[in-house]
Amino acid sequence: MVETPKQDGSAAGAPPKDGAAAGGSGAxxxxxAPPKQNPVFKMMGLPNFRWRLPSRNWMIFLTVVGSWTTAVVYDRREKKRIQKKWCDLVSDIAQQTVNTRELPRTINVILAxxxxxxxxxxxxxxxxxxxPVLVAAALEYDLIQGRREGDxxxxxxxxxxxxxRKKGEKGDAKQEGEEEPQPDTEQLLDAFRQMTGVYAAPGVKAYIPTSAYSSAxxxxxxxxxxxxxxxxxxYHLLGFLKTPIRMWHFxxxxxxxxxxxxxxxxxxxxxxxxxHESQADDSLTSSSPSSEQTHHQSWEQQTVNEVDELTWVKSVRKPKKIDESKERIWMADVVLDQRIASRMRRxxxxxxxxxxxxxxxxGKEQGRAVQPIDLEKQQSIVGNLDDADA
Known part of the structure; x- marks a missing residue:
């Protein structure tokens, strides 16, 4: 007996397909349907994105990048606000008039x-x-730059x-027992000038050792x-191990x-x-029961840059194999003459x-500088042109 297929293509008496039930209760x-895409994005060829929560890796990435960006933006904003505060404090000096017979104040800036x-x-x-603070006060400065040690x-x-020399001071004569210095570029230049008949003006002594400060x-x-x-x-740090400290400073x-x-x-x-000047005590202990105690003066100038010395690279402290006869200025102790140190100011x-x-x-007070007037925003008042007094 041959069964006649139905119009939908299924044979008569065949079991119903999965999901098909009477009344559609098990359908x-x-x-x-996916949400309708924006026609503009569709014309641009962008896929139809669906909003969803980011994955765990994306959450970690966004948290780290967002925290770092927020910290940098906040620090730079506060930095500009603080610099503006100090610039407003001294901005009134730029508006002070200077006598035509006086030179403006100039400072020396030493960069090493x-x-x-x-x-x-x-x-x-x-x-x-x-x-920025010097520019806000219109203060002139001269740069003295040193690229190498000793410059x-x-x-x-x-x-x-x-x-x-400008004040007319002349150099001292050569003392007895003083060693003859080694010829250098300056001495060779002086010898050439003497040969050509060009003599330099007398000046002060070029160099005084630190041991001769007291007798000078x-x-x-x-x-x-x-x-x-x-x-x-x-705060200039170098080295891979100091990266966390550099990040903190950044x-x-x-x-x-x-x-x-x-x-x-x-x-x-x-x-x-x-x-400032302080008295330091050094106790020299020995095997004998009596101890000798000495007093010496310690000046603020000798310890003012100890913080920077801690951040120097290790190669500075290592002994040099080449030109060991040259003086090591960076690692040498600061020696001061009491007559000079007592006259220094900070x-x-x-x-x-x-x-x-x-x-x-x-924001409770404004700077003392007078704000400039924008003439372009002011309305010009011509007055009555027919009036002779206008």
Whole structure:
């Protein structure tokens, strides 16, 4: 007996397909149609995305990137706000008039390359943290840059010698028992000048060893108070193991901007104090029951840059195999003459000015500078042209 197939293609008497039941009670639910895509995105060829929660890996990535970005943005915003506070504190000095017969105040800025790096690091540091305050006060400055070890000392010493020659001071005669210095470039140049008949003007002695400071004669032109100075700490770290510390400094540039802005404002406002002096005791113990105790003076200038020395690379402290006869200035102890150290001064901001800067930062007080008037926004008043008095 042959069964006749039905119109839907199924044979008569065959069992029903899966999901087909009487009355449709067991029918499979139809799949929900995908949401309608934006025609603009469809014309651009973008797929039809469906919003859903990111996976675990994406959550970790977004959390790390978002936290780092938030910390950087917050730090840079606070850095600009702090720098603006110190710039507003000294901006009124730029509007002060200067007599035509007087020269504007000029300061000397000494930049030295950090050990293990180039001079560009110090230049960027000065341009980013110190220069904005000097520019806000319209203060002129001269740069003394040192690319190698000893360049800064040579540049400053030559500037002092030039000033002493200008005042008419002559050099001392050669003392008895003094060793003849080795010929260098300057001596060869002087010998060539003598051969050609060109003689240099008499000047001060080129170099005095630190051991001869106590017996050296002080220049009669030495002022009672020397020009103030201000050291700036540069947190310049090198090395792979110091990466976490560099990351911390990268996220806290606002603190460095506050410190440098305060010191630069003290330089602009010319507020200074004497360098501190302390008495240090050294007990020299020996096998004998009696102990000898000595007292020596310790000046603030000798320890002011110890924080920076801790961040130097290890290669600076290693002995050099080449040119061991040359002096190691970076690792040498700071030796001061008491007659000079007692006359040195250091810039320090007054408490009144620091309190005013805090009020400016909080928005409770405005800077003393007069805001410029925008003439383009002002309406021009012509008046009555027919009136002769107008």
């Amino acid at each position: 499979r639910p139809e799949a929900k 390359a950090p050990p293990g790096d180039s001079l560009a690091a110090s230049q960027i540091y000065f341009k980013e943290y110190v220069k 800064v000392r040579y540049g400053v010493a030559e500037q002092i010698r030039r000033l002493r 004669q002080l220049s009669p032109y030495t002022p009672n108070i020397l020009e103030p100075s201000q050291p700036f700490h540069q 996220l806290n540039q606002r603190k460095l901007a506050d410190e440098c802005g305060r010191q630069a404002a003290a330089v602009v406002l010319a507020a200074y104090r004497p360098y 810039f320090e901001l007054d408490p009144e000015e620091e309190a005013r800067a805090a009020r400016i930062g909080e």
